[in-house]
Structure formats: structure tokens, C-alpha cells
Amino acid sequence: MSSSSTTTETKLPMATILHMLTIKLSSTNYLYWQNQLLPLLANQELLGHVDGSIPLPPKTITLDSKEQPNPAHSAWLVSDQQAVLILNSSLTEEAVAEILGLSTARQIWTALEAAYSNTSLERMHLLRDNLRQLTKGSSTVAVYGRKFKAICDQLSAIGHPVSDTDKTHWFLCGLGPTFESWSTAIRTAREPLSFRELLTKAESQEQFLLTLHPPTPPTVAFVAQQTHHRSSGSPANRSRSGSTGSGSYNRGSNPSKGTRRPPHCQLCRTNGHYANKCPKLSSFVASTSDSEGIARAFHAQCHVSNDDEPDWIADTGADIHMTDNTGSKNKPTSRSRLGCLSFTSILPKPNLCSPCQLAKAHKLPFEANEKRASNPLDLVHCDLWGPSPIITNDGYKYYVVFVDDYSRFSWLYPLKTKTEFYTVLQTFLRLVQTQLSRKVKVFQSDGGTEFTNKIVQKFFNENGTFQRFSCPYTAAQNGRAERKHRHIVETGLAMLFHARVPITHWVDAFSTATYIINRLPTKVLNEKSPFEMLFSITPSYTNFRVFGCCVYPYLRDYAPHKLAPRSIPCIFLGYAPQYKGYKCFDPASSRMYVTRHARFDENFFPYVSSSSHTNIANLFLSTFNEPTSFSPPSSPTPNQTNHTSPPTSSPSCCICDHHPSTQLHPSTSSTDNSSSSPTSSSPTSPLISSLNTPPSSPTISPTSSTSSSLSHISDSAPSPVAPPHPMAIKVLQKNPHWIHAMQTEYNALHKNCTWTLVPRPSTTNIVGSKWVFRIKYRPDGSIGRHKARLVAQGFTQIPGLDFNHTFSPVVKASTIRIVLSLAVINGWSLKQLDVDNAFLNGHISETIYMEQPPGFVDPKLPNHVCKLNKALYGLKQAPRAWFHRLSTFLLSYGFKCSRADPSLFIFLDGDSIMYLLVYVDDLILTGNKSTLLSNFTTRLHQEFAIKDLGSLNYFLGLEVMHTTKGLFLSQTKYANDILARAGLTDTKPVPTPLSTSDTFTKEGTPYSDPTLYRSLVGALQYLTITRPDLSYAVNQACQHLHSPTEKHFQLVKRILRYVKGTISHGLVFTRPTTPSILGYSDADWARCIETRRSTYGYSVFLGGNLVSWSAKKQPTVSRSSCESEYRAMANAAAEIVWITHLLQELHALPPSRPTLLCDNKSALFMSQNPVSHKRAKHIDLDYHFVRELVMSGKLHTKFIPTKLQLADIFTKSLPRPLFEQFRDLLRVQPPPFRLQGDNNQCQSSPPTTPTISLNHT
Structure with a gap:
């Protein structure tokens, strides 16, 4: 009983034990952790659960021929769980990942020992190497001894203590040559000393050496040089200019006194010694600030000079010097004569020189930064790469990479334009927040507009993420992302060149490079991979394959019939990010298959075999x-x-x-068949030979298998x-x-x-x-x-x-x-x-x-x-x-x-x-x-x-494009080519082609490249075939082709920015309910501020489909708005007459007469009323054919309110709401969401709406 009670009393409460667990297990401190736990487990009588000496008792026992629960079994489980609790409480998150799924203390102890014991052995070797290489240097023996003992204590703690003999040997070796003779005496002593005694004797020897050779700190002028100027007199006088006394206490300054005051130390403020022998001298010198240098300069000796030239006295023990001319201290004439010689050639700590900063300013060096975030997503680095000179098959020109500072894990997203970054950013942040249950705390990037725009900043502010930028032109401050770019690009290009895959597949290569880099161990992470650091799972390398090699995917499900091949040779282009499969590219059909059922031939590269006669660079020459x-x-x-x-x-x-x-x-004969076979084709075409040597034949042979x-x-x-x-x-x-x-x-x-x-x-x-x-x-x-x-x-x-x-x-x-x-x-x-x-x-x-x-x-x-x-x-x-x-x-x-x-x-x-x-x-x-x-x-x-x-x-x-309702006409590809020609593929869109305040005048600085201006305007003019919304703006730009100015080019760029925002817009043609001809006519009187000529425009619809329009400046000046409107009606009427004649030839003339809408009542009254007006006599009679058309019944004119006048879009710049309203009414719209068929056949079923009858009479 007494023994049991004693044991119970010696056990510690669990709360106390958990409080004593100060060392958490990590990859570098296994033995520390083990030495901490073993005594605690032994004290709690739990050591047997860890080392396996206390096995699990059976669950039941037999008493009186009956099976009953075994109390020992239940007690063992309780004790084992106590051991498990102690072990789990001493683990870091990293170590917990190693024991997931383990239930007993023995299993946990064994798993941790297997995972971390080898790493601690490496640490033992590292500590012993540090101990052998440790030297005293310029530090004191006490400091050196503390460092030495600390390493020895670490070795003892991990189970590898250092013997006294080794301690003595390595300690004496590190003292240096100053202690050489003393070290020899210690080694030859008969009785060995303990380390404590050895350290005490070494400190005494250090004090003895300081007494024999007092140190002279470099920052205090304790010894002044003698000078030999014109001085004479008693030794008392010489003591001011030539004594060899030290310090500022001049012992020869007052020889008449018979007694001296005791020496006083200016450093520690005590009597009995001078400053040069103060025991606190070394620590004081190390902490002396630069502001005290002025006072220390007065410790140098006095100098008397009778020379007329200003003289500088250099204090050999100070960094502040003296002159006998106060006007000379800010005139470094001699240094200027030497071309602003580097100050380091003259003084160790120079003052700032303004001319040098203007002429020799350079970037400051960066210090090595080995710091790393403590947790995933605490800091994320981001940068955008591009634009690429080669655009991928999917239209990608950029990619953005996100790098987690803690794990170095990278996410790569390809982009077609920079404007896609915001969407990708949202996708990335939602992904990591869901998958890792963490939020990004700090977001590091450069100062690009994709990162600094208001939308992105507002998004970060709402999510509580701190946005940090690198200074302008300081890419090194975003070094993590910049170096990641280099790693990804170099790895990706190496794979492309190795397999000779076309450079248009660079996104596949870069994505594959990122996938591989994330799974490779790195020294930065102690030989762990970013994937393992982020997910605490060791990655598998069994699925890795050689990029660009030949792969045979299982394609039976894609076969057109049962006798078709079940696979075709494809090219391996990486790993599908959202599938557990490989990306297999078929170059013949341009199709990408994603499958896990694939066989690889990693020694055969189709692109290499198909271009064996060319070198790597030639594969990409066509792009440049x-x-x-x-x-x-x-x-x-x-x-x-x-x-x-x-x-x-x-x-x-x-x-x-x-x-x-x-x-x-x-030839088709059997004799020549071999020449056209792939195996016998010549790598050089006769045409190429004919370019360098006289040709033997005027033809070339296209039979090379390489070409095909x-x-x-x-x-x-x-x-x-x-x-x-x-x-x-x-x-x-x-x-x-x-x-x-x-x-x-x-x-x-x-x-x-x-x-x-x-x-x-x-x-x-x-x-x-x-x-x-x-x-x-x-x-x-x-x-x-x-x-x-x-x-x-x-x-x-x-x-x-x-x-x-x-x-x-x-x-x-x-x-x-x-x-x-x-x-x-x-x-x-x-x-x-x-x-x-x-x-x-x-x-x-x-x-x-x-x-x-x-x-x-x-x-x-x-x-x-x-x-x-x-x-x-x-x-x-x-x-x-x-x-x-x-x-x-x-x-x-x-x-x-x-x-x-x-x-x-x-x-x-x-x-x-x-x-x-x-x-x-x-x-x-x-x-x-x-x-x-x-x-x-x-x-x-x-x-x-x-x-x-x-x-x-x-x-x-x-x-x-053929749709279920009709046709959609556009020029998307052509518009993209225009933007590429102007270098505006990534420009920011605007809602209208011209601002309401934009004006085209002749004044301004001539544009430097008028050829480019004319080329872009001519291209925009061709774009108006399907874009009537551009007609007015392009017409204004066309009026200045002969001498464009900088302002004109800026307005053209605005038109292109509008095109960028509506790149896919086009004309919609549908089946009308009531086919007819309807025209709109309008004019802007005296629109041109230089010539005061009016601008007119019209649009003509056939069955609701816009078929004709125009925006032009009238050739003559109109003296009233009525005149300009009437002339505009005449031009619109002429176009309607031409369309009527054309439809009549086509036997498709609508039964109703054409209608022309105008918003000027005076012009309408003149066209409908045959009475002559005095105010209309100035109008040319040629324009009165409109009245004849109306009177003959061939044309009907009607009034339309200005707010519904579609032709207004052809005469002036409109505000955004009105412009977009008229653009929609002109049937200029984005492409239909759902297209009919595959663009091979228009809907040809009988129309359900009325059609234009064909008149064959």
C-alpha cells in the first residue's frame, strides 16, 4: 500500500504535464523532443506504452468458466490514451500529418521515429562541424566560450556529448595565434583541466595580454604624431605640441604642483585608471555614435603653423580632421581637380557629394532575403508575363502566375488579354479559400495597371487583403514572381526544344513546367516539394511522362464504326488540370483528347522525326x-x-x-513510285538548290514526306x-x-x-x-x-x-x-x-x-x-x-x-x-x-x-453566320487585325467612337507617321461594310488623310478603342413581317467649324434589314437648316431610287411604295407642296426631283421626331445612351448566343413570315 500510494503521489497532473511540453516536434529537433518526453512518460508510468514493453491485455478473461470483461484491458486503453494525448500535445501541424489514422501510442512513436530520427543524425554532424570551425576572432574569450559551450550543450542534448579531450583541443585551436604559447603550455600539462577551469584560465590570460599590449581603438586619437614646426621653450611648452602623452590628461601641463590628482577615466567615470586601460573600453567603442566623433577629434595634438596657405591636418586615429582656415572646410578643390575621385580612396566615411550623386548615382544593392511566410497564403506573389510574340492556337498571349511564399507552390493561368486578369484573380482567390480554408493576407505585385486599377483595389479592400507593390522600375522587390517566371519559361522552352514541338504550344509547355516544379524537392524547403509543403502529402512521380513524346490514347468511343482504329498516334502535351488524365494532341485534326487510357513511347518524338533535316531554330523561323x-x-x-x-x-x-x-x-509508273515514298524522299527540294546553284530543272518536287x-x-x-x-x-x-x-x-x-x-x-x-x-x-x-x-x-x-x-x-x-x-x-x-x-x-x-x-x-x-x-x-x-x-x-x-x-x-x-x-x-x-x-x-x-x-x-x-432567324454579318477577324496593326490589342475599350466634345480641325502638330494614319483609316473604312455605327467617326477621320495631326491620330485611336469593346458586333438580317423599303434622312447644319458645310446621313432598310447607309459632308454651304435637310433628303431619295431599280431587276420589288422619314417639317413641306417659295429659290433645281418623286407616287415622305431619327447617328457625335439606342435600331448587335448548325447550311425551310413576291412580268 505504501508503495502504491508513493507512486500515485509522484505522478503529475495532466495540466502540469501539458504546460511542461515547451518543445514542439519539427523536422529539426527530434532528439530535443525525445529527451523532453521520455522522463515525463516514465514519471507517468507510460513509457511501456511507447516502447511496447506493456502489451495490450486481452479484452476478456475467463472466471468460473465464464467470459467477463478484463479490467486490465480497459485500464490499459485509458493509460494508452493518456500517452497519446501527451504525444499529440507536443506536435506541430507538420508532425501531426505523419500520424493521421494512428490510434495507439506505440504506433505514433514508431511513425515519428521513422520520419524524423534520420534528420536529427544530420543535425548532429552539422553541430560537430560548427564546433570544429568556431574561432575566437575579434571577440573576447568570454563571448567565444559561451558560443563554444552552447554548441557542446546542443550535442549533449541530442545524445552525442563531446568528450573533455575534444573540448580542450577544439577550444584551444579556436583561440588563434595570440594564445599560441599559452595553448602549448596547457596541452603539455600533466593533469587535464575541465572545460570550466580551462575557460577561467583563458579569460585570465586575455586580461594579462591586454595589460602588456593595451589596444588602440581606431575611432579615438589616443596617440598624436609629433610635428616639427617653429616651437621652442621649456618642456612644459613642448608638451602642447610635441609630447607623447596619451589622452587628454596632460601630465606636463602643470609641473609646479608637487602632487598629482589620481587618474580619472572619462569612460566609466571612475578614478584609478585612464580611458585606454578601462576594462569597458571595447564595449564603449563598439557603441559609440557618430555624433561623438566631434568631441573625440579634440584628443589629437595641437598643431601650429605659420604658412600662408590653408593647411589640413589629418588625424590618423580619427575620421574628423582639422584645418587652420574655416573657409576651406566646404571647398574640396583638390578632389574636384581629380574628377571627383572616389571618397573611399581618401576617407573611409566620406560626406555626401552632390556632383557625385548627379553623375554617379546608381541603384543600391539588395540584401539577401531568406525570410519565409509562417503559414500558407500569408503572402502571395503575383506577376503577369507577356505579351508573347507567338500567340497560341487558343489565342493566349499572356499568363499570370501566383506564388505562395510559404510553400513556393505556383498557380499558372493563361490569358488572352490583360483585361481577363480580374476574372482570373477572383477565380484564384475563391479556389484557394475553398481548398485551403485560408484567405490571402498580403498580395505582392508590381505596379502594373492590371494590379493598380480601382476595380482590383476595391476587390482587395472588400476581402481584407493588403495589397503591396514593388517600387517603380524595381523588379527585384517582386523577386519571387520574377524568378518563378524564369524557372517556368526556361523549363517550358527546354521541353519544347527537346521534343521540337511548335512554339504555338507554349501554354501547354509552361503549364506542364509548373506542374513539375510544384512537385520537385527544393533546398529552400529543406528538400521538400511545394506540393508537400502546401498539402502535407508526398507527391507521386509515377505518372510523369516526357513532354512531346508519342502517345496512343484509347479512342474506341470516338471511332465512327467498329472497324475503325482504336487508337491513333498523338503527341503528349501535359497533364489535364481538371481531369486525372493526359492531354493527347492529334495534329491532323487539331483535336485534344483527355484520357487516362494511354500508352506512351517516350523514345519517339513525332515532331523530331518529321523535321529531322532542320535544326531546332528553323522550326520557329516562320514566326519571326x-x-x-x-x-x-x-x-x-x-x-x-x-x-x-x-x-x-x-x-x-x-x-x-x-x-x-x-x-x-x-510519275505513276512502278519505276518512280519509290521516289515518292516517305522513306526515300530527299530532305532538300530542287527549288532550294536552284536558289544557290544553276538549276537542272524548272520544277520542284513536292513529294517529300517531310513537307507533308x-x-x-x-x-x-x-x-x-x-x-x-x-x-x-x-x-x-x-x-x-x-x-x-x-x-x-x-x-x-x-x-x-x-x-x-x-x-x-x-x-x-x-x-x-x-x-x-x-x-x-x-x-x-x-x-x-x-x-x-x-x-x-x-x-x-x-x-x-x-x-x-x-x-x-x-x-x-x-x-x-x-x-x-x-x-x-x-x-x-x-x-x-x-x-x-x-x-x-x-x-x-x-x-x-x-x-x-x-x-x-x-x-x-x-x-x-x-x-x-x-x-x-x-x-x-x-x-x-x-x-x-x-x-x-x-x-x-x-x-x-x-x-x-x-x-x-x-x-x-x-x-x-x-x-x-x-x-x-x-x-x-x-x-x-x-x-x-x-x-x-x-x-x-x-x-x-x-x-x-x-x-x-x-x-x-x-x-x-447562319442562325435560326437569318444571318449575322461581322468582320471580327478583320477588326482584330486592325487592332494588331495599331498595337491596341490590349487597349481599354470606350462606349462610343467619338466623344460629344471631339472636333476635327486642321490645327495641331503634324503626326509623325501619316502613312500609318492613312492605313488605319482606310482599314476602318472597309470595316464599315458591316459596322454602320462607325460611319460618322470614320468619315471625319477620312477628311484629314492629306495632313493628319497628333490630335487626329488620338481620335482614330479612340475609334479603335470603341472597336475593341464591340469587336464581335455585326449586322443582323432576319425575316420581316411586312417587307418594305424604309429610309431615314438627316443633316447637321453647318457642322464643320472651318468650312461651315453641313454633314448629312441616311439609312435604308429592306424588310427591316439595313442594306444601305451613308455619312458625308455636303459639297456646298447651305444657308439654312431647311436647305441642308432638303439636300440630305435628295441624296437619300437617289439611293432609294437606285435600290428600287435594282429590286425591280431582281423581280423582288415590295408592293408598297418606299417611305422616307425626315425630322425637318420645312423640308417635308417643300417636298410635298408644289408651290414655289421665295426662301427656297436659292436651292439648286437638281434637288427638286424629290418633289417629282413624291408627286408621281414613287416616294412617300413622312415626319419623324428627332429622338427617333436613326440617321442622326450619321451626322454627329451622340451621347452614350442615345448612341447605343440608335445602334440597336440599326440592327448592329453582338453575335447570337446560339447559332444554328455548323455554319454549313442556312435554314432553308419554307418561311412562315410573308416574303417578297417575285414579279416575272
Whole structure:
């Protein structure tokens, strides 16, 4: 009983035990923690639960042949839980993660021992190394001894004590050479000393050495140098200028006194010793401030000088000096004579020199910062990278990275524009707050506008996050994010170069690099990974694969039928962030598959094998070619034509008549089949050889497997910004696409017998030739094909000799919109056709000679020239010759040429009708019967080489989207190209094209680049084909093309900023309920402040669809608002008359008469009242045809309030609400949310709304 009671009394309360647990287990203090816990567990009789010596008793026992609960079992569980409680209370969050799921004290102890014991062994080695390397240096023996003993105590605490012999040896080694003789005596002593005795003797020896060699602190002038100036007299006098006394106490200053006062120390304020022997001297010197230097300078000796020149006395023991001229202390003339020599060459602590700061200012060095946040998300670093010179297939130009300071974990988000940052920021903060149950406390970034704008700052303020910025031009203050950029970019580029993946996949590479970096151990985190630090889970590396290698994903679910392949070779492009799968890219279809069922061939890289004949840099050269010239989508100049006389007979010989053995296509015989196989293809095309050496053949061979494989890889993905077009034939050495395009063009020329090689005439003009390259794009901006065109240099043609007539018509934009509107109203399908090498079909009557094509010079007849048998692109008469050939065929087929627009051809046969729009070689075909369209397309194909492009979707830069209600016309891609040309792809949008206060005047500073101004304004003018809301602003900019100013360019930039905000807007065409012609007319009287001419505008609707509009300045000055309004009505009426004539030819004239709306009652009264007015006599009689139209019943005029006058948008700048209201009424809207089908076919079911009846009479 006594023993039991004694044991109970020795146990400590649990609260006391928990209070005694001062050391929490971490990765660096396992043995400290173990030494702390073992005595406590033993005191509580719980040690057996930890070391396993007290096993778990059985749950039940048998008493009197009956099973009963075992009390020992329950008692063991209670004691074990007490041990578990003590262990858990001594763990950090990091250590708790190691024991999750463990229930007994033994299991917990074993797990912690396995996780942390090896780390403590490394610490033991580190402490012993520190002990051996410790030296006294300039510190005192006491300080050195305390550091030495502290390390020894740490080693003892972790179970590795240092022996007295080792202590003595290492302690004496660290004392240095000053104690060398004394150390030798200690080593040779017979009886070894304890460390305490050794330390005491060392301190005594230090005091002895200080007595023999008193120190002279560098900051106090205790010893003054002797000077030998004109001084004489007694020793008492010499003591003032030449004594060797120390300190300020002059023992020779008063020799008459027989007794001396005891020495007084000025440092510790006590008697008995001087300052140089004060025991507190060293500590006082170390803490002396600079302000005391003035007083210390007076400890130097006195100097007497009779020289006339000002003299400086340098105090060798001070950093403050003396002069006998007070005017010299601020005149460092000598230093200025030396070109402001560095102060460190003269004085150790110089004063600030203003000229030096102006001439030699530089950035201050940064101190190493090893601090790290204490918890996740306490500090997050962020930075935005870009813009990238290469835009990805998905349109990304930037990426933003967030870095957690505690774990170094990184999150990467790609961006298309900087404006997306705010959305990404919100997404990131919600993600980490949900996943980590923490909020970001401090957000570190640079001072970019994406971080400093009011929206972002308001967001941070509402969320309680402190926003911290780096100083301007001080990127090092945001060093975590900047270094992370370098790590990600370098890792990503290394993977791209290794696998030779096209640079357009840089987002995939950078995302994969971030994924890998987050899971790799780093020294900064004590060989742990950021992933492990953030989630307390060791990452797995079993799913890592080589970026860019060949992968075979399981694709049976995507197969079109049961016999299709179950997999295809793809390219591994990283890890899907929201899936447990791999990203497998199929370059042939530009499709990305995400799957976990994939087989990898990590030794085969498809892009490497497909480009083995090129080096790494050549894979990306096409991206850095010369910049493309900027112009609206167009065909050859429309106002060029030639004589229309029938072509004369020409020899039947073609390009290759002189060399029948030359082959332009690979032979189909068995002998030549091997030459076209992938395994035997030559890495160098004959064309490339012909650029450097005399050619052996005028053809190139496009059979290389390398060319084909690179072609489908490069063209597989859409590009939101157009790659530059090659401007020199030398780029063909880098890109096989253009080789194939040139060969295709050359083959077409050969097929059409375009020329005959003849000897060079001596007295005839020879026209030059050149290659022109162009990339054709799909509506989504992706590359459709590479187009090479051989053109004649028509600018060298001589009028009257090489050409006569050149005019050739092109279709009007209003005609296109009217035909499209009729197709929507009547529910007709729209087809798009393209004529291959259209100009080659035109016949010329003149004799024209041309140089042989570059790169295709016949090796046997290098001095011959080409006598043209057909029209060629670039000839001035080529457009006219082609249009004559096409119109002749169409008229013979049964079409009639429209008198309103010669580029519109109309076919009528009973109840069958077709419309054909011609813009050089681009054709739009529509009609009321599909069989009729099909038969005509077949016949046209027999006459010319055409491509049936299917349903109309992209025509002259116009993007046509088919919706359930009609059509949506836009120019999104073209607008993006304009913004890229102006460098405003990331500009901030504005709500209106012009401010109500903006004015265009001639005054101002001339703009430095008028060519750029004209280029941008011309591009904007073409953009108005589908954007009537831009008409007034663009018209104002067009009036200053001859001499633009800086203000004009700023206004053009505002127009572009408005385009940026409405980049996807376009015209909507729908089926009307009551088809009719409705016009709006308006004028702004004396709008121009310089000429006081009025601005007029009108808009004309056909069945509710806007088909025509205009915004112009009137050519003459109007003397009243009535006159300007009436002239505007005349222009609108003229356009309505033209539309009426066109619809009459199309047999689609609405039954109701057109209506013209005007908001000026005086103009309306004049148009309706035939009585002459004196106030109207000044109006030109030509404008009175409006009255004749009204009187004849061909036009109806009505009044409309100004607030509903849509034409007002074409005459002046409007405030935002009114502008947006009129823009919506003009049917300029964003694209429909849901499109019908896949843009291949318009809704062609019978319309449910009234249609325009076709009048065949």
C-alpha cells in the first residue's frame, strides 16, 4: 500500500504535464523532443506504452468458466490514451500529418521515429562541424566560450556529448595565434583541466595580454604624431605640441604642483585608471555614435603653423580632421581637380557629394532575403508575363502566375488579354479559400495597371487583403514572381526544344513546367516539394511522362464504326488540370483528347522525326519573318481591264514544249513510285538548290514526306492573329509550305498554257515577274492554305503598246447586302464559289513578253523569255480580260447583267430564279431551287477550275453566320487585325467612337507617321461594310488623310478603342413581317467649324434589314437648316431610287411604295407642296426631283421626331445612351448566343413570315 500510494503521489497532473511540453516536434529537433518526453512518460508510468514493453491485455478473461470483461484491458486503453494525448500535445501541424489514422501510442512513436530520427543524425554532424570551425576572432574569450559551450550543450542534448579531450583541443585551436604559447603550455600539462577551469584560465590570460599590449581603438586619437614646426621653450611648452602623452590628461601641463590628482577615466567615470586601460573600453567603442566623433577629434595634438596657405591636418586615429582656415572646410578643390575621385580612396566615411550623386548615382544593392511566410497564403506573389510574340492556337498571349511564399507552390493561368486578369484573380482567390480554408493576407505585385486599377483595389479592400507593390522600375522587390517566371519559361522552352514541338504550344509547355516544379524537392524547403509543403502529402512521380513524346490514347468511343482504329498516334502535351488524365494532341485534326487510357513511347518524338533535316531554330523561323503589310481583304485592282477583241490564234505549245522529258508531277509508273515514298524522299527540294546553284530543272518536287508531315502539323491549329507573309523567296529555304504552294501555282500555269518560251526580242519591252505569297484564313482565324501567286510586274507596261483599256467592275457592298437580305427573306440557301487562277482564263490581244519565273528558269534556255498566251495576275488588262471571259459565259448560259450593278447577274426561267454576285474570282450564288444551283455549278466547273466552298461563311473578310432567324454579318477577324496593326490589342475599350466634345480641325502638330494614319483609316473604312455605327467617326477621320495631326491620330485611336469593346458586333438580317423599303434622312447644319458645310446621313432598310447607309459632308454651304435637310433628303431619295431599280431587276420589288422619314417639317413641306417659295429659290433645281418623286407616287415622305431619327447617328457625335439606342435600331448587335448548325447550311425551310413576291412580268 505504501508503495502504491508513493507512486500515485509522484505522478503529475495532466495540466502540469501539458504546460511542461515547451518543445514542439519539427523536422529539426527530434532528439530535443525525445529527451523532453521520455522522463515525463516514465514519471507517468507510460513509457511501456511507447516502447511496447506493456502489451495490450486481452479484452476478456475467463472466471468460473465464464467470459467477463478484463479490467486490465480497459485500464490499459485509458493509460494508452493518456500517452497519446501527451504525444499529440507536443506536435506541430507538420508532425501531426505523419500520424493521421494512428490510434495507439506505440504506433505514433514508431511513425515519428521513422520520419524524423534520420534528420536529427544530420543535425548532429552539422553541430560537430560548427564546433570544429568556431574561432575566437575579434571577440573576447568570454563571448567565444559561451558560443563554444552552447554548441557542446546542443550535442549533449541530442545524445552525442563531446568528450573533455575534444573540448580542450577544439577550444584551444579556436583561440588563434595570440594564445599560441599559452595553448602549448596547457596541452603539455600533466593533469587535464575541465572545460570550466580551462575557460577561467583563458579569460585570465586575455586580461594579462591586454595589460602588456593595451589596444588602440581606431575611432579615438589616443596617440598624436609629433610635428616639427617653429616651437621652442621649456618642456612644459613642448608638451602642447610635441609630447607623447596619451589622452587628454596632460601630465606636463602643470609641473609646479608637487602632487598629482589620481587618474580619472572619462569612460566609466571612475578614478584609478585612464580611458585606454578601462576594462569597458571595447564595449564603449563598439557603441559609440557618430555624433561623438566631434568631441573625440579634440584628443589629437595641437598643431601650429605659420604658412600662408590653408593647411589640413589629418588625424590618423580619427575620421574628423582639422584645418587652420574655416573657409576651406566646404571647398574640396583638390578632389574636384581629380574628377571627383572616389571618397573611399581618401576617407573611409566620406560626406555626401552632390556632383557625385548627379553623375554617379546608381541603384543600391539588395540584401539577401531568406525570410519565409509562417503559414500558407500569408503572402502571395503575383506577376503577369507577356505579351508573347507567338500567340497560341487558343489565342493566349499572356499568363499570370501566383506564388505562395510559404510553400513556393505556383498557380499558372493563361490569358488572352490583360483585361481577363480580374476574372482570373477572383477565380484564384475563391479556389484557394475553398481548398485551403485560408484567405490571402498580403498580395505582392508590381505596379502594373492590371494590379493598380480601382476595380482590383476595391476587390482587395472588400476581402481584407493588403495589397503591396514593388517600387517603380524595381523588379527585384517582386523577386519571387520574377524568378518563378524564369524557372517556368526556361523549363517550358527546354521541353519544347527537346521534343521540337511548335512554339504555338507554349501554354501547354509552361503549364506542364509548373506542374513539375510544384512537385520537385527544393533546398529552400529543406528538400521538400511545394506540393508537400502546401498539402502535407508526398507527391507521386509515377505518372510523369516526357513532354512531346508519342502517345496512343484509347479512342474506341470516338471511332465512327467498329472497324475503325482504336487508337491513333498523338503527341503528349501535359497533364489535364481538371481531369486525372493526359492531354493527347492529334495534329491532323487539331483535336485534344483527355484520357487516362494511354500508352506512351517516350523514345519517339513525332515532331523530331518529321523535321529531322532542320535544326531546332528553323522550326520557329516562320514566326519571326518580316512583318506583313496591312490592307483590307481585296482582290487585284478592280479598275483594270483591257481590249475585249477576240483572242488571236496562238501556238499550241506550252511551258514545257521545248523539254518533253521534264516532269512537273511524280510519275505513276512502278519505276518512280519509290521516289515518292516517305522513306526515300530527299530532305532538300530542287527549288532550294536552284536558289544557290544553276538549276537542272524548272520544277520542284513536292513529294517529300517531310513537307507533308510538317504541313498538317503547322496548319492543324487556328491562329487568332495572322502570321506574317513571306516577302522574299529566301524564306522558302525554311518553310516547305511555300514550296508546295509555288509548285501548285506553276502546275496551274502549265495546265493553262500560259506562255511559250521564245528568244528574247531586242526592241520590245520585257515585263518582269515575281512571286507573291499570301496565307488564306478560315472565318475562325485558322490557316486555310498557303497561296503562292506568280505575278507580272505590270507597272513596267507601256500604255498603247502593252495595254489599252483596263476598266473592270466589282460588286457594290450595298448590292451584296440586298442579295443576302433577299435570300433571308425568301429562305434561300447561299453558296460560295472560288475560281482557281481566274486571271489565267482571260485572253489578251496584245503581245507581251515576260521574264521567266524566279526559281524556275529553264536551265537549257536561261536567256529566253515568256511570250504570254493568257492574262496573268499583275497585268493591267488582266481583270478586264477575266471579267469579259466570265460575263461572256454567263450571258451564254442565260444570265442577264444588271443595269444597276454590272457585277450582278440574274437568271430567270419561268418560276426559277438565280442571283450571282461577282467580285473578281469570288462568287456568291443563291436561288429558289437547289437543283437549279447544282446544275449551274456543274456547268461552271466544266468551263473553269472552281472550288465549291459550300454554304457562304467567309467572303471578302465578311464572316457570315447562319442562325435560326437569318444571318449575322461581322468582320471580327478583320477588326482584330486592325487592332494588331495599331498595337491596341490590349487597349481599354470606350462606349462610343467619338466623344460629344471631339472636333476635327486642321490645327495641331503634324503626326509623325501619316502613312500609318492613312492605313488605319482606310482599314476602318472597309470595316464599315458591316459596322454602320462607325460611319460618322470614320468619315471625319477620312477628311484629314492629306495632313493628319497628333490630335487626329488620338481620335482614330479612340475609334479603335470603341472597336475593341464591340469587336464581335455585326449586322443582323432576319425575316420581316411586312417587307418594305424604309429610309431615314438627316443633316447637321453647318457642322464643320472651318468650312461651315453641313454633314448629312441616311439609312435604308429592306424588310427591316439595313442594306444601305451613308455619312458625308455636303459639297456646298447651305444657308439654312431647311436647305441642308432638303439636300440630305435628295441624296437619300437617289439611293432609294437606285435600290428600287435594282429590286425591280431582281423581280423582288415590295408592293408598297418606299417611305422616307425626315425630322425637318420645312423640308417635308417643300417636298410635298408644289408651290414655289421665295426662301427656297436659292436651292439648286437638281434637288427638286424629290418633289417629282413624291408627286408621281414613287416616294412617300413622312415626319419623324428627332429622338427617333436613326440617321442622326450619321451626322454627329451622340451621347452614350442615345448612341447605343440608335445602334440597336440599326440592327448592329453582338453575335447570337446560339447559332444554328455548323455554319454549313442556312435554314432553308419554307418561311412562315410573308416574303417578297417575285414579279416575272
